[in-house]
Amino acid sequence: GENVEQHPSTLSVQEGDSAVIKCTYSDSASNYFPWYKQELGKGPQLIIDIRSNVGEKKDQRIAVTLNKTAKHFSLHITETQPEDSAVYFCAAPRTGTASKLTFGTGTRLQVTL
Amino acid sequence: NAGVMQNPRHLVRRRGQEARLRCSPMKGHSHVYWYRQLPEEGLKFMVYLQKENIIDESGMPKERFSAEFPKEGPSILRIQQVVRGDSAAYFCASSPPSADTRYFGPGTRLTVL
Numbered sequence A: 001g002e003n004v005e006q007h008p009s010t011l012s013v014q015e016g017d018s019a020v021i022k023c024t025y026s027d028s029a030s031n032y033f034p035w036y037k038q039e040l041g042k043g044p045q046l047i048i049d050i051r052s053n054v055g056e057k058k059d060q061r062i063a064v065t066l067n068k069t070a071k072h073f074s075l076h077i078t079e080t081q082p083e084d085s086a087v088y089f090c091a092a093p094r095t096g097t098a099s100k101l102t103f104g105t106g107t108r109l110q111v112t113l
Numbered sequence B: 001n002a003g004v005m006q007n008p009r010h011l012v013r014r015r016g017q018e019a020r021l022r023c024s025p026m027k028g029h030s031h032v033y034w035y036r037q038l039p040e041e042g043l044k045f046m047v048y049l050q051k052e053n054i055i056d057e058s059g060m061p062k063e064r065f066s067a068e069f070p071k072e073g074p075s076i077l078r079i080q081q082v083v084r085g086d087s088a089a090y091f092c093a094s095s096p097p098s099a100d101t102r103y104f105g106p107g108t109r110l111t112v113l
Helices: none
Strands: A004-007 A010-014 A019-025 A032-038 A045-051 A056-059 A062-067 A072-077 A086-094 A097-103 A107-112 B005-007 B010-013 B019-024 B031-037 B043-050 B053-056 B065-068 B075-079 B088-095 B108-112
Touching (some): A019 A107, A032 A062, A045 A062, A072 A086, A097 B043, B031 B075, B043 B065
Parallel strands (some): A010 A107
Antiparallel strands (some): A032 A045, A032 A086, A056 A062, A062 A072, A086 A097, B031 B043, B031 B088, B043 B053, B065 B075
């Protein structure tokens, strides 16, 4: 089955710096890779996603890159702000089980002033 | 367009009681997914339902847990004879037909005393 590994588990950056979170997946047939942001006491919120037919997608300060050969995808946040502080989860689907989105273990991002 | 709604937001039960968690998907979404999140951990898939059908329940414990998504009304996750280990946040997500994107609700935080 799909195995999704996420690194780092915690990340502290200064305001204005960039943050990068990386995930690796095992199922080469996976074709959809979302990223979620979860603030304390709230549900996960989809912030960006990418499909396997593109290598990069950008939305303002957030970008996701995908390397299908190496089976990893990364979240890039530029010009970080205190409100970016949250837990970020990546996910990848299991082939043959359209229902199962396997989540990474999460990265706690802390943006300090 | 209202997002995914879950109620109650917080639920306290004593060991042996029943817990009922409700989820109303986004308008136009006919697919519902339930996930469990333990403190400081990621999201674990439990069950995937469409209207009146359980599509995939491979992540759900075999005993005490059940889920339904009737033709009318919200999806319900039911936990019978709760134990302390059931204490967690339970999140519901929904998606439109034939779509990968999941939108999460705010969650129900279950505490078993």
